[in-house]
Amino acid sequence: MPQPEISQSHPSVEKKRISDPRSVQVLLIGLTYLFFTGFIFLPLGLVFSEAFGKGWSFYLEAIREPYAIEAVKLTLLTVAIVVPVNAVFGVSAAWAITKFNFRGKSVLKSLLDLPFAVSPVIAGLIFVLLVGSRTPFGSWLGEHGIKIIFSTPGIIIATIFVTFPFIARELIPLMEAQGRDEEEAALTLGAKGWQIFWKITLPNIRWGLLYGMILCGARSIGEFGAVSVVSGHIRGQTNTIPLHVEILYSEYNFTASFAVASLLVFLALLTVVIKSGMEKHFQKNSFHL
Amino acid sequence: MNFDAIKKIALSATLILASGIPGTFAEAAGNVTLLNVSYDPTRELYQKENAAFTQYWQKKSGQTVVINQSHGGSGKQARAVIDGLEADVVTLALAYDIDAIADSKLLDINWQKKLANNSTPYTSTIVFVVRKGNPKQIKNWDDLVKSGVSVITPNPKTSGGARWNYLAAWGYKQKQTGSAEKAKTFVKALYKNVPVLDTGARGSTLSFAQRGLGDVLIAWENEAHLILKEFGSDKYEIVSPSVSILAEPPVAVVDKNVEKHGTRKLAEAYLNFLYTPQAQDIIAQNFYRPRNPAALKKYAASFPKIKLFTLGEVFGNWRSAQKTHFNDGGVFDQIYTP
Amino acid sequence: MALFQRKRRNILPGFGLSMGYTVFYLSAIVIVPLSMIFFNTIPMGWEPFINAVTAPRVLASYRLSFSTAFYAALFDAVAGLLTAWVLVRYRFPGKQFLDALVDLPFALPTAVAGICFATLYSPMGWLGHLVTRFNLQIINTPTGIVIALIFIGFPFVVRTIQPVLEEVEQEIEEAAHCLGATRWQTFRKILLPHLFPALLTGVTLAFARGIGEYGSVIFIAGNLPMKTEIAPLMIMSKLDQFDSAGASAIALVLLCISFSMLLLLNAVQEWQQKEYRS
Numbered sequence: 001m002p003q004p005e006i007s008q009s010h011p012s013v014e015k016k017r018i019s020d021p022r023s024v025q026v027l028l029i030g031l032t033y034l035f036f037t038g039f040i041f042l043p044l045g046l047v048f049s050e051a052f053g054k055g056w057s058f059y060l061e062a063i064r065e066p067y068a069i070e071a072v073k074l075t076l077l078t079v080a081i082v083v084p085v086n087a088v089f090g091v092s093a094a095w096a097i098t099k100f101n102f103r104g105k106s107v108l109k110s111l112l113d114l115p116f117a118v119s120p121v122i123a124g125l126i127f128v129l130l131v132g133s134r135t136p137f138g139s140w141l142g143e144h145g146i147k148i149i150f151s152t153p154g155i156i157i158a159t160i161f162v163t164f165p166f167i168a169r170e171l172i173p174l175m176e177a178q179g180r181d182e183e184e185a186a187l188t189l190g191a192k193g194w195q196i197f198w199k200i201t202l203p204n205i206r207w208g209l210l211y212g213m214i215l216c217g218a219r220s221i222g223e224f225g226a227v228s229v230v231s232g233h234i235r236g237q238t239n240t241i242p243l244h245v246e247i248l249y250s251e252y253n254f255t256a257s258f259a260v261a262s263l264l265v266f267l268a269l270l271t272v273v274i275k276s277g278m279e280k281h282f283q284k285n286s287f288h289l
Numbered sequence: 290m291n292f293d294a295i296k297k298i299a300l301s302a303t304l305i306l307a308s309g310i311p312g313t314f315a316e317a318a319g320n321v322t323l324l325n326v327s328y329d330p331t332r333e334l335y336q337k338e339n340a341a342f343t344q345y346w347q348k349k350s351g352q353t354v355v356i357n358q359s360h361g362g363s364g365k366q367a368r369a370v371i372d373g374l375e376a377d378v379v380t381l382a383l384a385y386d387i388d389a390i391a392d393s394k395l396l397d398i399n400w401q402k403k404l405a406n407n408s409t410p411y412t413s414t415i416v417f418v419v420r421k422g423n424p425k426q427i428k429n430w431d432d433l434v435k436s437g438v439s440v441i442t443p444n445p446k447t448s449g450g451a452r453w454n455y456l457a458a459w460g461y462k463q464k465q466t467g468s469a470e471k472a473k474t475f476v477k478a479l480y481k482n483v484p485v486l487d488t489g490a491r492g493s494t495l496s497f498a499q500r501g502l503g504d505v506l507i508a509w510e511n512e513a514h515l516i517l518k519e520f521g522s523d524k525y526e527i528v529s530p531s532v533s534i535l536a537e538p539p540v541a542v543v544d545k546n547v548e549k550h551g552t553r554k555l556a557e558a559y560l561n562f563l564y565t566p567q568a569q570d571i572i573a574q575n576f577y578r579p580r581n582p583a584a585l586k587k588y589a590a591s592f593p594k595i596k597l598f599t600l601g602e603v604f605g606n607w608r609s610a611q612k613t614h615f616n617d618g619g620v621f622d623q624i625y626t627p
Numbered sequence: 628m629a630l631f632q633r634k635r636r637n638i639l640p641g642f643g644l645s646m647g648y649t650v651f652y653l654s655a656i657v658i659v660p661l662s663m664i665f666f667n668t669i670p671m672g673w674e675p676f677i678n679a680v681t682a683p684r685v686l687a688s689y690r691l692s693f694s695t696a697f698y699a700a701l702f703d704a705v706a707g708l709l710t711a712w713v714l715v716r717y718r719f720p721g722k723q724f725l726d727a728l729v730d731l732p733f734a735l736p737t738a739v740a741g742i743c744f745a746t747l748y749s750p751m752g753w754l755g756h757l758v759t760r761f762n763l764q765i766i767n768t769p770t771g772i773v774i775a776l777i778f779i780g781f782p783f784v785v786r787t788i789q790p791v792l793e794e795v796e797q798e799i800e801e802a803a804h805c806l807g808a809t810r811w812q813t814f815r816k817i818l819l820p821h822l823f824p825a826l827l828t829g830v831t832l833a834f835a836r837g838i839g840e841y842g843s844v845i846f847i848a849g850n851l852p853m854k855t856e857i858a859p860l861m862i863m864s865k866l867d868q869f870d871s872a873g874a875s876a877i878a879l880v881l882l883c884i885s886f887s888m889l890l891l892l893n894a895v896q897e898w899q900q901k902e903y904r905s
Contacts, residue, residue: 019716020716028717029719032709032725033721035709035710036710036725040731040778042747043735043747043778044728046753089648089649089652092645092648092652093645093652093653096642096645096646096649097649099642100642106890106894106896108649111657112653113832113889113893114657114661115657116835117835117836117838117839117885117888117889118661119839119881120841120859121841121859122664122881125664126660126663129660130660161657183639187639187640214730215730215733218730219733219734222736223736224737224738224842225842242736242739245736246736249738261735261736264734264736265731265734268730268733268734269727271730271734273727
């Protein structure tokens with residue numbers, strides 16, 4: 001979580017801390033780099049070396065191709081809907097769980113985590129079982145001309161399911177640690193419910209919220225398994241970036257496939273840049289808070 | 290104040306995204322669209338056929354038709370259609386998958402009688418791809434069960450093409466020896482030599498060609514030619530066995546959906562178009578065996594003489610073949626369970 | 628229906644609204660869709676259900692899925708703890724870069740990850756070259772599956788430990804130091820117990836995710852029945868036989884196991900929090 005890091009790097013808070021011996025530090029950092037090399041750098045390197053294997057112009061052509069652009073648009077649309085929807089839910093769930101005591105809290109928390117543990121295959125399957133045209137609900141929708149599965153809404157719903165816990169998961173420990181004192185104090189001073197939320201809770205949790213939104217966004221960009229089940233795989237219509245990557249790969253069009261995959265890496269890195277950029281911005285202004 | 294900054298950023302980001310959206314929903318106005326749901330290896334074929342048909346239809350009726358394509362594993366595609374993917378036509382790897390669609394009442398149970406040649410405008414067969422120079426001297430089916438030969442073929446449970454591979458091997462042995470028992474032993478020995486069962490035909494090709502696994506790949510004839518084209522004919526060669534199966538990938542109009550979309554005439558014209566000399570030429574150029582004798586003669590050089598048997602000769606029909614061999618507890622499962 | 632009912636009056640507002648919305652959304656997105664798995668297996672009847680979920684191939688696939696997910700989660704526990712420690716405690720070149728890349732496994736589609744690992748470890752790949760020299764095989768073996776799952780589960784562990792580690796008060800460590808404890812002792816006796824709940828959460832999530840993972844694994848697993856066939860693939864092959872009840876049956880078993888694991892985890896944490904407070 002970024003917040004504590006800010007206060008640590010703040011000059012007035014900074015103090016001499018005991019630290020590990022230099023040799024231990026070097027060893028541990030070395031080991032971390034070794035792990036990253038094997039599991040992160042090499043796959044990443046492979047993506048880029050394949051993506052640029054036929055040079056810049058081929059790369060640009062691959063990502064400018066109309067189908068690729070449609071796939072990017074669909075993915076961005078999905079993210080633009082999924083993240084805010086899950087953010088509202090995440091805040092609401094975290095508020096209910098951390099500000100009150102009630103029976104069955106751990107059941108509720110486990111249910112929140114469930115989508116993490118559900119196989120993407122199952123995640124797609126359940127929506128087919130729920131609104132597929134063989135089900136009563138699905139055929140009713142079909143009669144009224146509403147298409148969910150094998151079109152954009154299906155992709156969005158499946159993505160919401162898969163990325164459902166990220167924001168709540170991020171906020172709950174944070175809000176648990178912060179307790180209820182500030183809100184209760186505000187209440188006794190006469191603040192109203194929503195006022196408390198906007199003026200006290202939200203500023204307090206904004207880092208966790210932002211962070212959860214970034215994770216949620218990253219995951220919804222990359223989701224493959226569940227989306228693959230509910231997408232009709234129609235080029236230019238129901239293909240997200242990951243599905244487009246798979247199609248290109250199946251067409252033995254490796255360079256183009258990795259070129260489009262590298263877009264995903266850039267999108268992921270972009271979110272991280274935004275994150276650290278905002279961190280710096282808030283760090284500078286942290287006195288005004 | 291700072292929270293406002295977040296809000297501003299979030300808002301402008303949403304606006305930027307929203308402005309890009311309309312394209313996603315752009316349904317070309319005034320055009321007729323047709324959705325062809327097909328299996329994996331036909332991508333290249335239908336890209337060309339669609340272009341040809343679009344031109345043909347434009348000339349014939351003045352309408353501009355947009356044909357959308359969806360590709361994936363044959364079984365998976367059939368399931369998608371059953372669950373509501375509104376395909377106007379299906380062009381799948383095996384009749385069993387279209388039978389399953391018929392079972393859910395989306396099209397007539399006698400669909401296969403509606404078009405000529407069992408509703409299969411093109412056929413293919415199963416051949417081998419080996420590394421250049423054929424280092425393991427693989428000439429026929431019997432060479433696949435030799436020790437030290439590593440065979441690549443996909444999983445018959447999840448791949449339509451893999452089922453054709455399996456049935457070709459079985460049929461070869463049963464025709465040779467007249468014994469189903471011997472055929473079973475043969476197929477069992479063959480799968481002993483298989484180190485990886487990818488989920489689809491394209492996955493197997495990649496294992497063989499891109500990852501360098503195995504000595505021989507069992508594949509559709511059209512895929513084999515595509516491999517030579519994509520990965521280099523200096524690296525691989527095609528070996529045709531003496532006997533193989535006549536693979537008939539069928540096509541059908543999905544009645545329920547064309548009625549809903551009002552596209553029956555177009556869908557039927559599209560499938561009938563596949564039988565025209567022009568389309569048959571494209572079929573042959575993509576290394577599917579054309580039905581039209583003239584086209585077959587014209588491209589005879591691409592299609593070596595293989596003694597082909599039909600599925601019906603050996604296995605009756607697809608439903609019984611599926612039940613005996615590939616369903617849970619079937620022969621394929623018995624091969625692997627001790 | 629005493630579930631989700633408030634225990635004692637609390638002066639803060641918004642319980643009804645937030646809880647109502649949470650339960651509604653949870654039901655619409657998670658509970659109702661997931662219950663379809665259950666309803667779909669009902670027409671099967673008891674005996675076919677048991678047969679479907681205990682067929683030898685299916686049992687072998689559970690064994691494989693659980694053991695590979697377990698080893699991967701174990702490896703992630705070590706690698707994740709190490710990474711979180713290094714990122715929080717040390718300053719070194721490339722730190723921000725590493726921190727950024729931790730989330731990569733979330734963003735990279737699982738299929739791309741699977742293809743990457745399969746290519747890297749294939750006999751023609753960068754690492755496969757090295758590995759075959761030592762006469763080892765990774766691709767198409769359970770080891771390959773473990774490697775893919777380590778990648779998939781890694782961010783869960785790092786991202787759950789990181790915030791807790793950042794909040795650990797250095798005073799405690801300093802005090803321990805003054806009392807003559809070595810660094811290692813401090814770590815084992817003070818830090819590790821403190822980090823343990825977060826570590827447990829991260830590892831459980833990585834484990835649960837590993838059991839269900841499909842996209843990346845099928846490229847590297849080999850998918851041989853009884854040997855390298857994972858449980859989600861069994862679901863897929865049932866579906867391809869148009870046997871959606873059978874597929875749901877296996878899905879239901881996986882779901883129940885995952886859910887009980889999460890329930891256990893959250894109960895343990897609840898209990899630990901109470902201990903900690905009192």
